[in-house]
Amino acid sequence: MTIARQLAQRITAMSYEDLPPEVIYWCRIAVLDTVGVMLAGSVEEAPHMVEDVLGLQSGDGPCLLFGSDRRVRPLDAALVNGTAAHALDFDNTAKNLGGHVSAVMVPALIAAGEAFGAGGRNVLLAHAAGYEVGARIGRCVNPYHTENGWHPTSTLGVFAVASACARLLELTTDETETALVLAASLAAGIKANFGTMTKPLHAGQCARGGLLAVLLARKGYTANVDAFEHKQGFFKVFNGEGNYDAARALEGWDEWEIASPGASYKLYPCCYSTHAAVEAALNLVRRYGPFDMRTMARVDSWTAARGLAHTDRADPDSTLAAKFSVQYCVARALMHGKVVLEHFEGDAWCDPAVRDLLPRVHAAPYAGKPFADDDPFDAEVKVTLSDGRTFSEKVDRPLGRTSDNPISPEHLKAKFENCASRVLTPQAAAAVCRRIDSFEESGSMLEVTRLLEPAAVAAKPVEQAAKRGVA
Template sequence: MTEPTHDRDAAGARDTLLGKLARNIVAFDANRVEGHALARAKACIADTIGVMLAGAQEACARILLRVPGVAQAPGPCTILGTGIRTSALDATLVNGTSSHALDYDDISGDFGGHPSVPLVPLLLALGQERGGTGRDFLAAYAVGVETEIRLARAAHPVHYDKGWHPTATLGVFGAAAAGARYLKLDVARTTMALAIAGSLANGLKASFGTMTKPLHVGHCGRSGLFAALLASEGYEGAADLLEHHQGYFQVFNGAGNFNPDAVLQDWGHPLEIAGPTIGIKQFPCCGSTHASIAAALNLAQRHDLRAADVARIEIMPNRHRLKHTDKPYPASSLDAKFSVQYVVARALVSGNVRLRDFENDAYLEPEIQRLLGLTQAVPHPGMGEGGPQWGTEIIVTLKDGSRHAERIANMVSRDGSCPMSRAELKAKFDDCSQRVLPAGQADALFEQLWALEQVQDMKASAAWLQAGAA
């Protein structure tokens, strides 16, 4: 029996924004992921696997595994940090949640969120379930990044400021694009995958500082994969979902608050993954705090500051960074990840900000609490709408009355303009993976990820993924 097709969805689908986007996804040349683009893609993928391993031990991932039905479907896909194998959908849900559990994953100012975590857990699962090559993986990852960031260019800054969590609400399109590309769907079915994904988009910034924020990511990746799998079987969605008068942009942003032309303008030229778009995190906390941490560390090093000598701390980030990081007295370790006051105090006390600083009751240490009482955070008066969005200024006043200031104009973590070296990436990978892997296994896994383009059969090469199952 021929299954019905709804006229509105089929007619003119190729001329809709999603239809045109789907053509770009299907036509993308995998050989374009070379040189700098290849190095950046592998760095982001390896970094995501590292933070996924560390996050697998967090409560938000462990609780998921206790929920009846989760990870109980049969399948070949590894839930990293465990001995569990399950379906691609369940592995994507749990691994995706783990990947964002520590808020240590990469970030993009243009995206307004974390571009790799909606994509990598999904592609790992598909690789184990369906096979494919490392080149297939890299191409699907590249189009996923391209899709989510191009949509962000169309939707921001209103989308972000309204309170949507772009990693989930826009990342679901990237996940669907990556899944459709890896499954080798044609243009029509890729269009439907994107259309279905748009109706599964969700995630509110009010959840920042709770377990629900990393759940956004697991759910987003699972939804994108689910959309691609449904489309592969002929499931239908609204091809005009983006531009419809009751569609995505109108509902999520509102009339006049988006630029649909940005979705396709110069798509893939240059590739987002090849530019300075994505920054890999040096510090395991909200990316909106990183410029302030770096400024505090610069001050401490340049002036040989000691926390005991501090009488006052003034933190002045761009107002967009402060909306969700103004937490003068964090109430939990998780809450501390989103407290610009805490991370600046920690940088001055410890000379760095590391994973251990968000464990147990580190945020309650007496010297930290003393500095929090001396700290004020306000929007920077000179960093307005027309300038860089990721800047900050720190002013530290000492007990002797001297004042020291450090300003950073714009810093989206270690982006393509100042990328982390392979040695720096490996050091972070080791810090993350040591929670579940012996050093030798971590070394082997990192080397395999660094040679991803040489993998000929992802299914046959699943042993290096299984290395992440302690």
């Protein structure tokens, strides 16, 4: 029996009643967090450029473009909203998948739910199914896959989306099997494009691709069912012989990845590989600061080599590049005692004060023993003052990295409200938050997205128009 067939059997057998309370809770949190970052990202240039290319200025479908009053076709909504969800790099990640998982699933699930009439319970179940499949395929190919330069958010996330949407739309086992192997031909994304608009486009095209695979399979489209294990299939093409363990896709199905280790949630709107260093810098400010930038002779940041490979940017040249500069993120933390959305907006990246500090911030690989050998996220930051005094702080892993060290519900709600404030009034944001708190009771995704229609966004027309260059 093929790998795709065995995964399809597991997906179609899942029911909402099978989900433990903690799984339902974390799926609900994933929806809340992703809706928040999708709202915040909806005012960014990257999704707007995708909208313009697709010609979506007037709606012709049932699915909301977040942050607007337009409704479009489901594949277009998945692409644009998926790009928005990842535009700020503020969305959650999955350890074993090695990338961002809810930002690719939630836009596709909401669009499919609007188009085909699914409710909140269905979306939570589908998210759980997609998360578990994506994480297990990640087990098969990581860390080689991500270290070799693939972007797992899209190369592996497409299987999470296909699994989730197949469960949402109640595909048969045969159809689900086809959707999975069809998705293998839609996997794409390389790390060379980190720090540009193309990285969030990876998420958008993944959301669209996974949903497309499901809709085609539903129509009877064909694909080779052995596309995972074939001699020219996904595993060998993407990883090479000897660099994967296909059997791991079928192991541990009595455990829930979304519950443990769980998804990693972000408190800072920048690449997750910078977060431990950011927390170390913030701890320094809390313990010894605030620091006088004029007396800082040198700042040293040591982070895990795997993450430093794509965050060592001493001289970021754009807002997006700043999100992938551990030097910039540490500098902002030391300067302000916080790292927030405003530090990555407009021309904030070339603020004279931060540009003055950047040459004194040095990044290198962390050389100590990792706190967790299989999940190295250690960081240390040392500040050396002009009088010779030094202050250092070590962080084993960022807050929220696992469900054992979670960000509090209060912090996650505050993050949602902060993100939503870029588009919604406080009252509208609170209404969305309440609806997601009782997501299981939502009979249709339209009930949720109606809260984001013109009445909700009307309070912010000037800011939105300015962002789009029409005011």
